[in-house]
Amino acid sequence: MSKSTEKQHIKNNNKLPDRKILLDVGENGVAIISINRPPLNLLSVDVLLSLKENIEEAMRKDNVKAIVITGSRGNFSAGFDVTAFGGSQQRKTKRELGFMSIEFITDTLEAARKPIVAAVEGLALGGGFEIALACHARISTSTSKLGLPELQYGILPGFGGTQRLPRLVGLQKALEMILMSKRIRGEEAYNMCLVDAISPPNQLLGSACQWALDILECRRPWSISLFRTDRLAPLAEARTLLNSVRAQMQKQNPNVIHPLVCIDVIEHGILSGPRNGLWKEAEALHELRQSDSCRSLVHVFFAKQSTSKIPGITDMGLRPRKIHKVAVLGGSSMSSGIATVLVLANHYVIMKYIDQVSLQNGIDRVKANLEGHFKEGRMTQEHYKKACTLFKGVLSYDSFKDVDLVIEDVPDIVSLKQQFFADLDECCPPHCIFASNTCIVNLDLIGERMKPCKEIVGIHFFSPPSVIDLLEIVRTERTSPQVLVDLLSFGRRIQRTPIVVRNCTGFAVRRMHFPYLQAAMLLVECGADVYQIDKALNSFGMKLGPFRMVDQDGFQSATTHEMKFLETFPDRSHKSNLIPILRKSNREGESTCQGFYTYNDKGEASPDPEVSTYIEMARSMSGITIKSKVATLSDGEIVEMILFPVLNEACSMISEAIIVKSSDLNVASVMGMGFPAYRGGIIFWSHSVGSKYICSKLEDWSKEYGEFFKPCAYLVERASKGHSLGAQIKLAKSPL
Numbered sequence: 001m002s003k004s005t006e007k008q009h010i011k012n013n014n015k016l017p018d019r020k021i022l023l024d025v026g027e028n029g030v031a032i033i034s035i036n037r038p039p040l041n042l043l044s045v046d047v048l049l050s051l052k053e054n055i056e057e058a059m060r061k062d063n064v065k066a067i068v069i070t071g072s073r074g075n076f077s078a079g080f081d082v083t084a085f086g087g088s089q090q091r092k093t094k095r096e097l098g099f100m101s102i103e104f105i106t107d108t109l110e111a112a113r114k115p116i117v118a119a120v121e122g123l124a125l126g127g128g129f130e131i132a133l134a135c136h137a138r139i140s141t142s143t144s145k146l147g148l149p150e151l152q153y154g155i156l157p158g159f160g161g162t163q164r165l166p167r168l169v170g171l172q173k174a175l176e177m178i179l180m181s182k183r184i185r186g187e188e189a190y191n192m193c194l195v196d197a198i199s200p201p202n203q204l205l206g207s208a209c210q211w212a213l214d215i216l217e218c219r220r221p222w223s224i225s226l227f228r229t230d231r232l233a234p235l236a237e238a239r240t241l242l243n244s245v246r247a248q249m250q251k252q253n254p255n256v257i258h259p260l261v262c263i264d265v266i267e268h269g270i271l272s273g274p275r276n277g278l279w280k281e282a283e284a285l286h287e288l289r290q291s292d293s294c295r296s297l298v299h300v301f302f303a304k305q306s307t308s309k310i311p312g313i314t315d316m317g318l319r320p321r322k323i324h325k326v327a328v329l330g331g332s333s334m335s336s337g338i339a340t341v342l343v344l345a346n347h348y349v350i351m352k353y354i355d356q357v358s359l360q361n362g363i364d365r366v367k368a369n370l371e372g373h374f375k376e377g378r379m380t381q382e383h384y385k386k387a388c389t390l391f392k393g394v395l396s397y398d399s400f401k402d403v404d405l406v407i408e409d410v411p412d413i414v415s416l417k418q419q420f421f422a423d424l425d426e427c428c429p430p431h432c433i434f435a436s437n438t439c440i441v442n443l444d445l446i447g448e449r450m451k452p453c454k455e456i457v458g459i460h461f462f463s464p465p466s467v468i469d470l471l472e473i474v475r476t477e478r479t480s481p482q483v484l485v486d487l488l489s490f491g492r493r494i495q496r497t498p499i500v501v502r503n504c505t506g507f508a509v510r511r512m513h514f515p516y517l518q519a520a521m522l523l524v525e526c527g528a529d530v531y532q533i534d535k536a537l538n539s540f541g542m543k544l545g546p547f548r549m550v551d552q553d554g555f556q557s558a559t560t561h562e563m564k565f566l567e568t569f570p571d572r573s574h575k576s577n578l579i580p581i582l583r584k585s586n587r588e589g590e591s592t593c594q595g596f597y598t599y600n601d602k603g604e605a606s607p608d609p610e611v612s613t614y615i616e617m618a619r620s621m622s623g624i625t626i627k628s629k630v631a632t633l634s635d636g637e638i639v640e641m642i643l644f645p646v647l648n649e650a651c652s653m654i655s656e657a658i659i660v661k662s663s664d665l666n667v668a669s670v671m672g673m674g675f676p677a678y679r680g681g682i683i684f685w686s687h688s689v690g691s692k693y694i695c696s697k698l699e700d701w702s703k704e705y706g707e708f709f710k711p712c713a714y715l716v717e718r719a720s721k722g723h724s725l726g727a728q729i730k731l732a733k734s735p736l
């Protein structure tokens, strides 16, 4: 590309016309076609049709020798607009996507008589990435993000990704990227030969134009991805791999079919040829996009996106203040996990604790976490070196003068927390935000010894913070809109999904955990089997059944939470003696290798027949007798008797405006308690069950087994009107 054309293109880009596709022919005879639907250049049928027309126009023009496809304003394309899937609009575009894949992407773009090169900057995801895969070469910046995340929505790559990716990078790597929705950076893509060259952003278009001309003049290969075979393994080897991955997927996700359909489509292309594979892919996309799983997963995507939109707060025009330096107070593994997450997101972090030994342990854990990231290839050497300089451990408050945020993570002892915050009040700058990671101590109580003008908010991470991306931001009556805006932006920057909750016992996630475990305890005391309960909930799709979950959390924490819940919600708590009895026998859950299960050296759980003795003891202490109906419950009935009380608690939270939107509870249940995303989250799932049915079941059980099951007023009202359980939260009720 000549300098003048490039300048002209940049000039055009700064003041781009209101067209979805831009075509600009340079003096060198290369047409630059830009997808122009900022900010992410999302695709739709209209955009694709327009892209097709522009490519055809460039083909017709005599002055065009070659084509470069790129995206405007720093992104190639984040893929197809997901609103087209799982929702009401899907009928409109029935089968059009399949034809786009074959008639446009394959027969127009890939089969073009002039070379087409993709210049990839920023995001190239889903359909966007698939367009790049069909080009005759790809030039990328080192930091671009490429991937096929379609399985996250219960569909499969629908623009040829299932056929072209295995042919470009080999079956194993392609399966890894597709089935795990793995995104890779430009650099890694280059190492895998998925992109042909890396270029700095300011030279990207120039390099891509030159590459296209080089193809034309036979100095570079004219590669047709769909017909490459050099990276495909021999048939028998491919089949063995596909069968083993199929079995793995079936085991991991027994309730969903889309990963298996995707594997079948890939296999079909290998066995029957890529063009047949494309047709099968188109058919599969058409079927899958109408499935319940797709609807639910698309809901979860948008529910996650909307957690940081708070009416009356985030639309006030407040700009988030920058949070550069964060102090983490504490030396536990949770504190180290939080510090690691922050350092990885390029924050300067100081870790402070009171004694040298605990602090040193904390520091060592952060260093080990960072090293682990580097060794597993999740960060570059350069990033690793920089991350190490961003972190230090301290015993004093000397370096707190310029701290923007403090996250307290000391043991849940009120006087200890109060002392820390009273000290911090003296050492931190006025703008510093004070936050606690507690999920059980009242935030107002923690701040009692601070100056009256200071406020404390909650920033609640989940264990382990490096794995669970959810963040509860807990507001009190005094939390200002500015602090909320700051923390929501901070949450996104550290790549968490923040949900805003009101200060209450257990916040959103623990409040749902509690009835999950309590219902299970009650059923066991009435005669149900511990392991059948966990199995039933697993088969429903919960990551962990209640007993495996409490073993993992530890009985110490379960006891602390139980006491707090019994105190706050005595009317709807079932007091069980089971955990105290197990603790008397030194069973503390997974940490002691004995809880409801026993654990071997590898941490694998096995049912423990001895547990029945403890259950007998608990039963006789509570005076509960075995009820034959409970002892013979089916798996489906168990699921209802455990999850309807969770829904009941979720309904109480809606009516108390603990969360901002009912969809936040879907996010909280999926990310915080392992509710299956393909069922859309706890409230979304309830729509398929029906509020009337849920309410009548709870009413029946409350008559038979006690107040624990009594439906809350909100649930009764919604059911009586035949309304679904999700509702617009009346923010007037909340201090926001």
Ligand SMILES: C[C@H](O)CC(=O)SCCNC(=O)CCNC(=O)[C@H](O)C(C)(C)COP(=O)(O)OP(=O)(O)OC[C@H]1O[C@@H](n2cnc3c(N)ncnc32)[C@H](O)[C@@H]1OP(=O)(O)O
Pocket: 040, 042, 078, 079, 080, 081, 082, 083, 097, 123, 125, 126, 127, 128, 130, 149, 150, 156, 157, 158, 159, 305
């Ligand atoms: C046929 C094909 O094979 C099928 C496909 O292509 S499926 C689609 C594949 N693409 C994806 O999955 C990308 C999904 N998007 C994301 O992961 C993230 O948005 C992102 C990493 C691209 C960008 O993140 P970030 O810069 O933080 O921007 P983010 O706030 O998330 O997005 C900006 C807006 O675009 C929307 N958006 C992003 N990707 C979207 C998509 N694929 N469809 C619809 N809306 C989308 C977001 O909801 C948000 O909307 P809002 O401003 O109203 O809240």
